[in-house]
Amino acid sequence: MVKGLVHIYTGDGKGKTTAALGLGMRAYGSGLVVLMVQFLKSMETGEKKVIDEFLPGFKMHRGKGASKFTWDMTPDELKELKAEVHDLFKYAQDAALKGDCDLLILDEILGCIAGEFLSVREVTDFLKNKPEGLEVVLTGRNAPSEIIELADYVSEIKCIKHPYQKGIPGRKGIEF
16 A cells, blocks of 8 residues: 655645645546545635536535635634534544545645634644545645644745735636
């Protein structure tokens, strides 16, 4: 059995999820089963549509996500979001332990840590005890040093320039 490694795509630039999807497509095309669990996201996207319609061995699982920024949420909304994040993380852990996937992508899990919906320890415990052959990808801004230490690949995607800085909102087919 080939040892599964841990990848991190982090930074303030656009493209972390896109990089993870690219690796997922490569793995799927090589016969691996891919599971992407998306945290904090619920918007319909082009990639979700393609995955759901055409790629039976590439599953995408997500909750209902947040309809507004966390700083605009009530305490009850924050509590509900935290419960959803924990449910999604449990789903991902269970799928990994049952051997339901060869590549597990935990999209925006680093944002869940930054937002204090998950602890660094919960994620590091999972990474330390994951099945030996499981490849894992984590995405999001501000990767904690404890998780970086456990990773085999760490790529930082840095924003040099972004249309949002000029007031151009996300565009269907490009940003989502």
